Amino acid sequence: MVNLTEKYRPLLEQIKSEAPLKPKIALILGSGLGDFAEKVNTLKSIPTDSLPSYPKSTVEGHKGYIHFSKYTDKELLIFQGRIHIYEGYPLSDCVLPVLIAKELGCEVVILTNAAGGVNPNFSPGDLMLILDVNSINIKKEITNLLGLATIEERNKLLDFPSSQITGAIREAALSEKIPLKEGTYILTKGPSYESAAEIKMYSNFGIDAVGMSTVHEAIFAMKLGMKVGAISLITNYAAGISSQKLSHQEVIETAEKSKSMFERLIKKTISIL
Numbered sequence: 001m002v003n004l005t006e007k008y009r010p011l012l013e014q015i016k017s018e019a020p021l022k023p024k025i026a027l028i029l030g031s032g033l034g035d036f037a038e039k040v041n042t043l044k045s046i047p048t049d050s051l052p053s054y055p056k057s058t059v060e061g062h063k064g065y066i067h068f069s070k071y072t073d074k075e076l077l078i079f080q081g082r083i084h085i086y087e088g089y090p091l092s093d094c095v096l097p098v099l100i101a102k103e104l105g106c107e108v109v110i111l112t113n114a115a116g117g118v119n120p121n122f123s124p125g126d127l128m129l130i131l132d133v134n135s136i137n138i139k140k141e142i143t144n145l146l147g148l149a150t151i152e153e154r155n156k157l158l159d160f161p162s163s164q165i166t167g168a169i170r171e172a173a174l175s176e177k178i179p180l181k182e183g184t185y186i187l188t189k190g191p192s193y194e195s196a197a198e199i200k201m202y203s204n205f206g207i208d209a210v211g212m213s214t215v216h217e218a219i220f221a222m223k224l225g226m227k228v229g230a231i232s233l234i235t236n237y238a239a240g241i242s243s244q245k246l247s248h249q250e251v252i253e254t255a256e257k258s259k260s261m262f263e264r265l266i267k268k269t270i271s272i273l
Contacts, residue, residue: 004092004095004096004099005099005103007092008053008096008099008100010052010053011051011052011053011054011100012099012100012103014051014052015046015051015066015100015103015104016103016104018044018046019044019068019104020043020044020068021043021068021070021075022075022104022105023068023075023076023077023101023104023105023106024074024075024105024106024107024108025074025075025076025077025106025107025108025109025110025270025273026076026077026078026079026097026098026101026106026108026109026110027076027077027078027079027109027110027112027266028079028082028097028098028109028110028111028112028217029078029079029080029081029082029112030082030111030112030113030114030211030213030214030232030233030255031082031113031114031235031252031255033112033114033233033255033259033262034063034080034081035259035263036078036259036262036263036266037065037067037069037078037080039263039267040069040070040071040076040078040267041069041070041071042067042068042069042078043068043069043070044067044068045065045066045067045068046065046066046067046068047064047065048064048065048066048081049064051066054096055083055087055089055093055096057081057082057083057087058087063080063081064080064081065079065080065081066078066079066080066097066100067079067080071267071270071271072270072271074270074271074273076270077100077101077104077106079097082097082213083096083097084190084212084213085138085189085190085212085216086189086190086191086212087191091138091141091142091144091145091216092145094213094216094217095145095216095217095220097217098217098220098221098224098226099220099224101221101226102221102224102226106226107226107227108162108165108226108227108228108229108273109217109221109226109227109228109229110165110228110229110230110231110266110269111130111213111214111217111218111221111228111229111230111231112230112231112232112233112262112266113185113211113213113214113230113231113232113233114211114232114233114235114254114255115128115185115209115210115211115232115233115234115235116193116194116199116209116210116211116234116235116236116237116238117208117209117234117236117237117238118199118202118203118207118208118209118210118238119181119183119203119208119209121181122181122183122208122209122234123234123237124234124235124236124237124254125233125234125235125254125257125258126179126181126233126234127173127178127179127180127181127231127232127233127234127258127261127262127265128180128181128182128183128185128208128209128231128232128233128234129166129169129170129173129180129181129182129183129229129230129231130161130182130183130184130185130209130214130229130230130231130232131161131166131182131183131184132160132183132184132185133160133184133185133186133187133214133215133218133219133230134184134185134186134187134205134207134215135187135215135216135219136186137186137187137188137189138187138189138215138216141216142216142219145216145220146219146220146223160218160219160222160228161218161228161229161230162227162228162229164227164273165227165228165229165269165273166229168229168269168272168273169229169231169265169269171268171272172265172266172268172269172271172272173265173268175268176264176265176268178261178264178265180265181208181234183207183208183209184206184207184208184209185207185208185209185210185211185214185215185230185232186202186205186207186209186210186211186215187210187211187212187213187214187215187216188210188211188212189212190212191212194210194238199238202238209232209234209238210238211232214230214232218230229269231262231265231266233254233255233258233262234254235254235255235258236254
């Protein structure tokens, strides 16, 4: 089991010394959703490349910033830019934003992502409240990272998502008249998109959306005792669902079209929490 606090101590100490507030809610923004960070009152922004040992974000739609912000009376920690397994980073790097949030005193983390729709009833532009995650593709890495020795301990961690966060997201969607799908999300390591055969298999497993993030972050946050909620923006049909060729550009374009709806949902959720 990796001692992440020791591994990242200089980085954590620098962030704590620069923090202008004590955030209680952390947001990790997915592909193309980073503009949300510019829609709230930001007191301070820290470029992640100024932090010792912070992995460089290499993906379009993932700026490397940590923002200390406020919305209404809520103090926020916003990660604009994500660290992915497919960029070549170990899982201990990919959960770093969650560790930072915990060390700064955040009690809640809301994870967002861009995902491919596996459920044929989903369309690009839909928002999906994640009710369950499938970690089958990173079982070994999760065990090595967290030291989850027993089945009982693993099952205890999979009490996901927090009923408080889920309730707030549902209430926010109802208040803002935003249609909200619900379903199960599975992580694939990437960097290539899934094949049509893989998507068919996932569909048979009861998977509704597929992406390359979120699952390990959610499990790690639960391990740290945080309340976790997660939302997917369905940006494309998964392979085999549509004849259209998959591309990251489609992900960014769909996120751009849906960012106003996404912003309203997150803002309302924050105000409810």
